[in-house]
Each structure stands twice: as structure tokens, then as C-alpha cells.
Amino acid sequence: MRIGVLTGGGDVPGLNPAIQAITRQAARLGWDVVGIKRGWAGLLRFDMDNPVESADKWLMPLTPQSVRAIDRTGGTILQTSRTNPLAVPAAALPEFLKGSLGGDAVDCTPHVLAVLEHLEIDALIPIGGVDTLAYAAHLKSQGVKVNAVPKTMDNDVFGTDYCIGFSTAVSRSVDAINALRTPTGSHERIGVVELFGRKSGETALMSGYLSDADRVLIAEVPVDMEQLAEKLMADRAASPSNYAMMVVSEGARLKGHDTVEYGEVDATGHRRLGGIGDVIGEEFKRLTGTGVISQRLAYMMRAGTPDALDTMVARSFGAMAVQLLDEGKHGLMVAIRDGNYESVESDICIKGQRGVDVDAFYDPGEYRPHIQNMDGRPMFFS
Numbered sequence: 001m002r003i004g005v006l007t008g009g010g011d012v013p014g015l016n017p018a019i020q021a022i023t024r025q026a027a028r029l030g031w032d033v034v035g036i037k038r039g040w041a042g043l044l045r046f047d048m049d050n051p052v053e054s055a056d057k058w059l060m061p062l063t064p065q066s067v068r069a070i071d072r073t074g075g076t077i078l079q080t081s082r083t084n085p086l087a088v089p090a091a092a093l094p095e096f097l098k099g100s101l102g103g104d105a106v107d108c109t110p111h112v113l114a115v116l117e118h119l120e121i122d123a124l125i126p127i128g129g130v131d132t133l134a135y136a137a138h139l140k141s142q143g144v145k146v147n148a149v150p151k152t153m154d155n156d157v158f159g160t161d162y163c164i165g166f167s168t169a170v171s172r173s174v175d176a177i178n179a180l181r182t183p184t185g186s187h188e189r190i191g192v193v194e195l196f197g198r199k200s201g202e203t204a205l206m207s208g209y210l211s212d213a214d215r216v217l218i219a220e221v222p223v224d225m226e227q228l229a230e231k232l233m234a235d236r237a238a239s240p241s242n243y244a245m246m247v248v249s250e251g252a253r254l255k256g257h258d259t260v261e262y263g264e265v266d267a268t269g270h271r272r273l274g275g276i277g278d279v280i281g282e283e284f285k286r287l288t289g290t291g292v293i294s295q296r297l298a299y300m301m302r303a304g305t306p307d308a309l310d311t312m313v314a315r316s317f318g319a320m321a322v323q324l325l326d327e328g329k330h331g332l333m334v335a336i337r338d339g340n341y342e343s344v345e346s347d348i349c350i351k352g353q354r355g356v357d358v359d360a361f362y363d364p365g366e367y368r369p370h371i372q373n374m375d376g377r378p379m380f381f382s
Helices: 015-028 051-058 109-118 130-141 166-179 181-186 202-210 225-238 276-288 298-302 308-326 346-350
Strands: 002-007 032-036 059-062 123-128 147-150 190-195 215-217 244-249 292-296 332-337 340-345
Touching: 002 015, 015 032, 015 059, 015 123, 015 308, 051 059, 109 130, 123 130, 123 308, 130 147, 130 346, 147 308, 147 346, 166 181, 166 190, 166 202, 166 244, 166 298, 166 308, 181 190, 190 202, 190 276, 202 215, 202 244, 215 225, 225 244, 225 276, 244 276, 276 292, 308 332, 308 340, 332 346, 340 346
Parallel strands: 002 032, 002 123, 123 147, 147 332, 190 244, 190 292, 215 244
Antiparallel strands: 032 059, 332 340
């Protein structure tokens, strides 16, 4: 068997250990592995009329020797992109496809299928978040053998309790929040730390809970700014060092306002999120006259090597995806559910929305985690 592996969407720590595990497990079975570079773009932009040059640019042969030490670094050796072959703007089509395909948003799936056949790829293992895995589910419906691996710092892929990258993102965030207590306390201000989290506030909730932040704003609950300001001023007054810390999910929003976005719409239909921390900080200063230290952690959450949990899950997910193929099982997504490794239908990722269980784990009136009665509750607050 010849397996294709790709990583799509944002990078996270743990991708390389997953790639390593896939390659090693396939090699034990005598199978070949080819890395497809830059996510779905590698298949979209592969020119079958120019195969040698395309292979140099878009493919990477993977062997146990070539992946021997990649688990020691973060990111992905295959590189990544935000690409959706199901709806490619006409202007973004590869030159060799322009003129042969028409429309404002072009479905390039026929080309992707032809490339897979040309490359003699028998099965795909895509590693990605909701958008990447949604296209994998589409390929499944077209007859492609796919076993998907979920990754995202937001931990919001529906159908699994855990995604590669989540633990490391929380660990990085907790370290940063606690480090920022030093300047915030020294200047007697309010610290506002903005974290990734488009639709799910799970990363912010967990990070705020573990760093013992005074208030945590999540994507699921709109914010009353005057109420929040009053609570933060009380937090500051109650602190011996006369400061307070707040964690904000990038998808959080003020009541009556939309989420803060900027830039052009990307290939997956999203604009960039970010800046709500600065907006809240400025509004807080206007209401109270108190200084703010605002820090958007952003890509530092996904920088560097994975922690032990992400390394363990990544290796397990990667090996499991290959093992399932060896058992003749495909059209699946590897997952963790109720503390166990499981396989679920690959299109489950588009059948629901994963986020914080507000009733169980959050006090929307106090804007902070409400973690009680943990017996029988899920480990990751969702």
C-alpha cells in the first residue's frame, strides 16, 4: 500500500510525532509513505503534465530514516496551508487549471482525485482541524480511503475529546499568564491575555483555570463591559499587589457587538480573529481610568516542541490510523472518547459543534470558571 500524509490549517506542536508514527508503522507493514506538502494545496497544485517539477515542490518521500528525529521539533516538516479544494476562487486557481474550470468558486475535487490516482496513492491520512477534516470527509464520499487525525489548539473538533496541540497550547499559555503577573503587579494594572479560540473558549477556560486568573472570557458567552469592569476593579482592590489578571478567548465579544476580525477572507471562509483583548482593555481604561497591560499570545501558543501529552497522543493517533488501514478499516477519524482511543466515522466532524459546557463549567455572571462536582464530568470541560 502507498499512503499519502498531509497537515492542513494552523500548525501545532505534535504534528511531527504523528508523521513519524505513521511512517514507522507503515514501514513495519512494508508500505510506502509520501508526504504531501502544504496541506490540500499539495494536491490542488500538483501539475500532472509537469510531474517531476511538481513532485519536487509538492511531495516529500517519508522513510523511517528521514523522520528519525523530527519528533524533537515543533511545527510540521510537511508545511501547511489553509486550502479548500471544494471552493477555490477563480483567481486563486493554479495556472494550469485556469480556463479548464469555470465559476467564482470552483470545485477542484475532480483534479484532486486525478492526482491521487496519478500518484498511485491508495489511502490518505490528513492531519488537521475542522476545515481540513471536512474536506477529508468529502473525499471519503468520493470513494477515497481516508483515515483522519484531529489536531487543533482550540480542541473543538466534534467527535473527539482531545485534539493534538491542545495540551501544549494550554501549558504555554499558563506559563505566559503567570509570567505576566510580574509587570502587571509592578505597575498595579489589569493584565489582559488574549488566547486563540475562534468558536470554542476551552483553551482560554482551561488556561485561566490553571493559572488562577481572576476572570476568563470565553467565546460562548457575550460580555457586559460595565459589569466586567466592576468585577475587575474589585479583584484589583482585593489583591495585596493591587492588580488583577484576565484571560480572553479571541472569539469573545461584547454584548451587542460582533467578534473582532480583520484581513481578507481565507480559503476556508474565515477572516482572522484577534484584537478583542485590546478592545476590552481600551474600554476598561475608559470606564475606570486604570491602566492595562494587554498581551496577545497568538503564535507563541503553538511555538516550539510538544509536551509529553501531545507527543503521546500524536504518536498513538498516527500509529492507530495506519493500524486501521491494515485491518481494512477506513473512512474513519481517530479519537479519544471517555478516556479511550476509538475510531469514529470521519464525517462526524461536520455533524456538530464542540465547545465549553457553560452550565457545567462556567459562571456567566462572574466571568470565571465554575469547576465543582467533578465526579463523572469530562476531563477537558466540554
